[in-house]
Amino acid sequence: MLHFKVCLIGSFGVGKTSLVKRFVSSIYDDRYLTTVGVRVDRRELRAAGHDVTLVLWDLAGEDNFTGLSMKHLRGMSGYILVVDGTRRDSYLAALRLQGEVAAEHPDARFVLLANKSDLREDWEISPIELEGLSGEGWNVHATSAKTGDGVEEAFEQLAGTLVEAALSAAQTA
């Protein structure tokens, strides 16, 4: 069994906790409770032919990382940048966060989830922008924690990437 620490990162209210709930227990709860500090959850799945446990660290919403919150990222294999498609500021914050996190954890793999795809008519991010990110090599998924659309696929894709990276690292060693 391969274990990976994966952190969920993004602004307040983008749906990080809801995405974890949806992925771990297939539940969507529309009560909004802000996360203080960190919530840790886990789920086992099969990815790239291996049994994998994702240990999901759901970090409190932030628009930028302080030294103190950076410490929560220590030892992570990958991270999920979450954006609320209806809030452009959360998208811009994610771009900032990506720069900060990548500088400290250059080997960590990541995906960007453009959440709230069930409200797509209210989105403030254009599809061209997300395609542009994909063109730059980012793994981008449109998701809805409410309906479950795209959630499973996004987590599975990250898990697969993490497995490949771990196997490749093991071969190199």
Place this chain on the structure above:
Amino acid sequence: MESHRPVTLLSVDDDPLSLELISHALEQPGLRILTCNSPLRALDIARDEHPQIVLLDLMMPGMSGLELLKQLVAMDPTVDVILLTAHYSTEAAVEAIQYGACDYLNKPLQVERLQERVGGLIAEWRRRNKVQRLDAESLEANQFQGIIGHSALMLEVFARLRRIGPHFQTALITGPTGTGKELVAQALHRLSPVASGPFVICNCAAIPENLVESELFGHLKGSFTGAISDKTGLFEAAHNGVLFLDELGELPLAAQAKLLRAIQQQEIQRIGATHVRKVNVRIVAATNRDLLADVERKAFREDLFFRLSMVEVKLPPLASRPDDIPLLIRHFIRQFSTRYGKEFEGLRRRAEALLVRYHWPGNVRDLENAIGYACMMAEPPWVDVNDLPSRIRTAEVQAPGSDTLLVTLDEIQRLHAQKVLAAVGGNKVKAAGVLGVSRATLYRLLSSGGTAASGEDGDHEQHDANG
């Protein structure tokens, strides 16, 4: 009708047509538009004109838009910069955002989108401005003589100070440490008929026992070894003003007798002098001790206690007036923003909620220190939970009430005694009465073993491992 200060927008582009288009598209009342086709000149304009919004072309000769962006943000971290990219480049856009741009737009510019983004920034800037102004007004309205509060407990204190100020000869301020006793003493001075006279502070705990008399009443040259010249005492220094005796409970018994005489007779005698001098001094004394208990233990003179406690102002602990905490937070945020040269807008709501729930053993001073620390650690414009001292963040995890479950009975007794004592404003006689024990038993309970309830100031992560 509310009037707006104009917002200044600087547009930097080497293409004059683009500058013209932007000026034309954004022209509106209350927006001052400056244009510039040279990045180097743009820096000078930014330094002189302090624009709130800058529109910046990515590709310019002399200096790239990204380089100019870095310098503009370094010069003024609050400036909102929108980068304009001639060709769609996600890489450049991401880089710009990571360097501090607030957004990016692709050329050819879509006028509607440009108007929408700039309109949003103008509205945001005005909102921030309005909040700051309302904040300042609210602080102004909810302070009395420099003391901040709008809770019922503090309004009562303010009303009492208003009544006492013009008439008092002696006053005693009691309350736990860090509740602002010196501020209250200064307020009494300002409200008194001797407001134009001196306000002299004497920290009774800081004077060595053998020098207390000399400090308070002065001495003549040669009156004792080391008296190399005449010295004016604090009583004389406070003539026609107010003498603030802080931590009065620490004053030695021998000095208390002389203090009482000086207060009652309004005359002092310098050490070594043969005659007395008349003074006109109002006394404000302060203590965090239970003076009545000290009187009963014969550690404080009864006559001096009754003389001083005729007019008493009791300051409540901060935890008993949580309504005041948001107001105090705003006050301290402003204070430390100025001190550290950082422009904070305030605390994130969840950080404020944490501070309001905290038990503040060191009261307002404790809160001030916590905000000072947070402002030092935080990156403007917001202070968040992670910027707060870890003992406060840790207290959040301990808060739900399970903290007293796995402790000894002795510890529970000690914690309960502390809570009761805090609830009665530190009055040990009252606390003993409430608990139904003697004062001796109360002292025993308070000093019984066990570690302090608050966590030490180390690194604690908050994990809710519910998976």
